[in-house]
Amino acid sequence: MTNLTPPARDRETCDYCDRAQAEADWPLYRAQCVGCAVRALAQGPLFHAAGVEGSIAAPYRKALAQVFGDDWRNGHERVKAEHARIKAARDLTRSASGSDAPKPLSRLNSVTQPGLI
Numbered sequence: 707m708t709n710l711t712p713p714a715r716d717r718e719t720c721d722y723c724d725r726a727q728a729e730a731d732w733p734l735y736r737a738q739c740v741g742c743a744v745r746a747l748a749q750g751p752l753f754h755a756a757g758v759e760g761s762i763a764a765p766y767r768k769a770l771a772q773v774f775g776d777d778w779r780n781g782h783e784r785v786k787a788e789h790a791r792i793k794a795a796r797d798l799t800r801s802a803s804g805s806d807a808p809k810p811l812s813r814l815n816s817v818t819q820p821g822l823i
């Protein structure tokens with residue numbers, strides 16, 4: 707069994723966090739930054755699975771504990787808030803660009819499949 711020590715996080719935010727405030731999908735993270743860890747978790751599969759399943763599974767809890775220690779429940783609240791912020795920022799970007807959300811499913815449904823008529 708591996709026993710990886712998570713990076714020591716010595717800062718709450720960084721310049722990448724600042725960029726992420728301006729750009730919803732800013733793709734870079736600093737290992738030493740709590741804000742970056744929160745942002746990474748908010749966009750990651752473990753958080754997504756928690757939302758789908760409605761519960762905090764062991765791997766996600768472990769990931770939270772690696773950032774927040776015993777305070778992982780409050781950490782989860784921070785991740786939820788960050789997820790909501792990113793989602794709102796994406797929606798804002800979408801509406802500002804004038805392109806309403808594309809509807810790939812309806813486009814797919816309109817495709818006629820040969821042999822099925």
Ligand SMILES: [Zn+2]
Pocket residue numbers: 718719720721722723736739740741742743
């Ligand atoms: Zn950061």
